[in-house]
Amino acid sequence: MKFQLLGASSPEESVRERAHRAIAREAAAEGIVLLENNGVLPMQPQKIALYGAGSRMTVKGGSGSGDVHERYSVTIEEGLKNAGFAFPTTLWMDRFQEKYEADIAAWRQGLEKQVQKYSPVQTMQMFIFIGEHPMPYPACTPVLADELTDETDTAIYVLSRQAGEGKDRRVEKGDYLLSNVETESLRLLRKHYKKLMLILNCGGVMDLSILDEIPMDAVLFFGQGGMEGGNALADILTGKTCPSGCLTDTWAIRYDDYPSADTFSHRNGDLENEEYAEDIYVGYRWFDKQGAKPRYPFGYGLSYTDFSVEVNSVTQSGVELAVTNTGGSSGKKVLQIYVSKPEGALEHEVRALVGFAKTKCLGPGQQQTLSIPFRLEDIASFDESRSVFVLEAGEYRVKLNDTAAGSFCVEAERVLETVESIGTKSGKPVSQTVSPKAAAVLKQLDDRDKIRLVVGGGYDIRCYNNVMGAAGRTCTKLLKKGIPNIAMSDGPAGLNVNQLSTLTRNAVPRYPEGLPKDWQWGWLAKANPFLRKIPGKGKTVYRYMTAWPSETVQAQTWNTELLEEIGKAVGREMLEIGVSVWLAPGLNIHRNPLCGRNFEYYSEDPVVSGKMAAASRYSGCSERGRCRRLPEALLLQQSGG
Numbered sequence: 001m002k003f004q005l006l007g008a009s010s011p012e013e014s015v016r017e018r019a020h021r022a023i024a025r026e027a028a029a030e031g032i033v034l035l036e037n038n039g040v041l042p043m044q045p046q047k048i049a050l051y052g053a054g055s056r057m058t059v060k061g062g063s064g065s066g067d068v069h070e071r072y073s074v075t076i077e078e079g080l081k082n083a084g085f086a087f088p089t090t091l092w093m094d095r096f097q098e099k100y101e102a103d104i105a106a107w108r109q110g111l112e113k114q115v116q117k118y119s120p121v122q123t124m125q126m127f128i129f130i131g132e133h134p135m136p137y138p139a140c141t142p143v144l145a146d147e148l149t150d151e152t153d154t155a156i157y158v159l160s161r162q163a164g165e166g167k168d169r170r171v172e173k174g175d176y177l178l179s180n181v182e183t184e185s186l187r188l189l190r191k192h193y194k195k196l197m198l199i200l201n202c203g204g205v206m207d208l209s210i211l212d213e214i215p216m217d218a219v220l221f222f223g224q225g226g227m228e229g230g231n232a233l234a235d236i237l238t239g240k241t242c243p244s245g246c247l248t249d250t251w252a253i254r255y256d257d258y259p260s261a262d263t264f265s266h267r268n269g270d271l272e273n274e275e276y277a278e279d280i281y282v283g284y285r286w287f288d289k290q291g292a293k294p295r296y297p298f299g300y301g302l303s304y305t306d307f308s309v310e311v312n313s314v315t316q317s318g319v320e321l322a323v324t325n326t327g328g329s330s331g332k333k334v335l336q337i338y339v340s341k342p343e344g345a346l347e348h349e350v351r352a353l354v355g356f357a358k359t360k361c362l363g364p365g366q367q368q369t370l371s372i373p374f375r376l377e378d379i380a381s382f383d384e385s386r387s388v389f390v391l392e393a394g395e396y397r398v399k400l401n402d403t404a405a406g407s408f409c410v411e412a413e414r415v416l417e418t419v420e421s422i423g424t425k426s427g428k429p430v431s432q433t434v435s436p437k438a439a440a441v442l443k444q445l446d447d448r449d450k451i452r453l454v455v456g457g458g459y460d461i462r463c464y465n466n467v468m469g470a471a472g473r474t475c476t477k478l479l480k481k482g483i484p485n486i487a488m489s490d491g492p493a494g495l496n497v498n499q500l501s502t503l504t505r506n507a508v509p510r511y512p513e514g515l516p517k518d519w520q521w522g523w524l525a526k527a528n529p530f531l532r533k534i535p536g537k538g539k540t541v542y543r544y545m546t547a548w549p550s551e552t553v554q555a556q557t558w559n560t561e562l563l564e565e566i567g568k569a570v571g572r573e574m575l576e577i578g579v580s581v582w583l584a585p586g587l588n589i590h591r592n593p594l595c596g597r598n599f600e601y602y603s604e605d606p607v608v609s610g611k612m613a614a615a616s617r618y619s620g621c622s623e624r625g626r627c628r629r630l631p632e633a634l635l636l637q638q639s640g641g
Helices: 015-031 076-082 091-114 120-131 180-192 226-238 284-290 436-443 447-455 522-531 551-555 560-577 606-618 621-635
Strands: 033-037 049-051 154-160 195-201 218-221 307-315 318-325 334-340 352-358 367-373 381-383 388-391 394-400 403-410 414-418 487-489 500-503 539-542 579-582
Touching (some): 049 091, 049 180, 076 226, 120 522, 307 394, 307 403, 551 606, 560 606
Parallel strands (some): 049 154, 195 218
Antiparallel strands (some): 033 218, 307 318, 318 367, 334 394, 381 388, 388 414, 394 403, 500 539
8 A cells, every 4th residue: 555645845834824824914904894993093012011811821712523624823922012011910810821831741741640540442532531621721910010111001901711622612701701800900900091992803793891880992802813912913903904803793782582591501500412593593693683773783894994885776686886995094994785674474684684795995085896796596584384495575675884876666475495304205216426537536436435435544554644733534445446535634724634744654653742631631641652663764744724713703804805815825724734625614503602612613694604605615615626626636656465
């Protein structure tokens, strides 16, 4: 059998890495949402007091499958320093880092004692146990009086949260709610500093009732900005990049305002079943129906400049409008088109997003004409009794953001599509198209071979295409029948693989610097010395992948062209390291802010989610075609001994 190990042959930072870092920085900056600003931003680089868990220990992304092992990430402290900011005191950050490291060491030591009972054949059970006892996000330490400074009148507090696979959030202090320590620290900072800014370094919605008690001069939803997050935030604060991000979720005043507040996850004690009772009223549709005012509505986001919008035309297929930058700074504008349906026999939402667009960067006085198309199929209502999508007769009102833009009429009911319940046994054959090459290969496979393809390749360390750290691979036992294995990588925020590995001539993987730290548990930790690279033997490759901003931050750019660039970049990285399938993007709808994996998904709205996913997934077709043809290319490889 022949084996391959793809990746860079040198540990030096490549041209590809630097180019992708630039795209990641742009995406992180465009995805930051300015929630509040009383005029303190933008600001020039200056002395500033920096506090909060995310200042030095910035959370770049979620845990679990949403993690990426990049070369390095830029923290908020580093990003501000890179931009020319100075910190008169780092006493709080130094003290927090010391406590952080002590907390992690204590957690690891305690958990290591508990996993000693697992044998090599119980490795999966061991990691399931570890996943059920995740690393604690360190409790924030209070800001003390001697950690304040009089060398500046401006302070930033970075409030951070971490969640991920297998760990939903909770409506508790220190999680969805601010802790007492955080509240008291903000109260002390507000009293001491003339200007106070709050940065939200978390994967999704948080309770911000603190703003009713302690007003902030600026609030920014930084989210999880990936490896260039710190630099991107500095770009926004200094005005190098004008804020243009808009929320893709509704931020409620109270958690209880969400429809599944009492029943989600652990709230009703049932972790096995989840029943959503809000029907079609998901996200802003629920708030519209209930007449509930949110703290920040879906689609909200401030800028450093102003725009005027003139609607040129409204038709059944879209809206044409002209956007002019009437302010004093260059910037981009997000335009959202909603449609309200006429009263009829069917139940429907008050309004629904049907299309959106984002301008290019417009300088003061510059104008751009945009056409925002939408499909009648996306406006139709579903009549369950007839299994049809219909346009009911009447006036359809079109809104641009919150402003009436026009309307169009449907004179009589129009049935756009008739569907069939998937529970109906029609007996109709399923149409399939198989290429001649694939058909020839399939003829060689018996039932056992086909089962192997469906089940996958497991964790057999000897395989044709070895991408250590990737989530999985297809069957490794069918090479002689013309089917080598392909590798699949986790990660909506990027390719989740090991940074470097060595493959011996007989396809046994080695680890030049030892096993990844998050693998070094129990018997694996003891075996670690024996798994290192043998000097002078084997091929070593380096796989430093890009850690992109989380999907929620990507969606908040409302920039499909930018997500196309991210899709192309991921495709290039897939080709570089031999990954055939990227297990992304994640397309779950945000139905409750406590979902621990919301950062892996785009939005509460299906149009935003669908368009963003399509952009990032299909954008690289012309450039990534080789990625999709990779399995076919591998079929042409000659099998070895």
